[in-house]
Amino acid sequence: MLSTRTHKLGFPFSTNLRNELDDAFSQMFGKSLSGLEGAYSPLSVWEEDSKYHIALDVPGMKKEELSLDIQDGHLILTGERKTLEGREFLHNERRYGKFKRVIQLPDWADPASVNATLDSGVLTVVLDKKLEMQPKKIDIHDVVKPE
Structure with a gap:
């Protein structure tokens, strides 16, 4: 199953709420939300000086397994974390599958500079x-008074 999330830069989104919902769902149904939606890669967004940064956790993945595109004012990050075939887990908190993160770029972002x-x-x-x-x-100049 493909997991898609869309965010606007500068707007907070809570991983705590996500974790609490996942725990509640797991207690009620014996299965986590994360297990149903495929892989999930958390991201962070911050601003420094005249640049904006987006960091996406993709542990164990190679650049060939990731795709990054800009389309219609959105930054689109996609990938697939593949599970190891034939492995039966006694316990597993790692998430596998396809994921897609879509971030709406603000007007001030220069897509040519990515x-x-x-x-x-x-x-x-x-x-x-x-x-x-x-x-x-902006420089402040002295007033030149006529002599």
């Missing part, structure tokens, strides 16, 4: 703010 790196199981995407949206220092 840069992505994969390091130690974290996919990091960096976007610059459009030039006109970046902070600009």
Whole structure:
């Protein structure tokens, strides 16, 4: 099953609520929500200076197993965490399957500036703010008085 989540940058979303709902569902039905929806990769979004960063946890995945696209003002991250065939788990909290994370890019993001790196199981995407949206220092000049 494909898991798709859409977020707008700058709006908080709670993993605590997700974990609490998952626990409640598991207690009631003996199966977690995460087990029903396929793989899930948590992400973080933050701003530094004139750049915006998105980090997605993808432990054990190679860049060839991930896809990153920008389409219609959205950053689309997709991948598939494959399960090992023939393995019967005594206990398993890892999630497998296809996932898709869709992040609506704000107007200030410059899609032409996107840069992505994969390091130690974290996919990091960096976007610059459009030039006109970046902070600009304005010089204050002395008043020239006629003599």
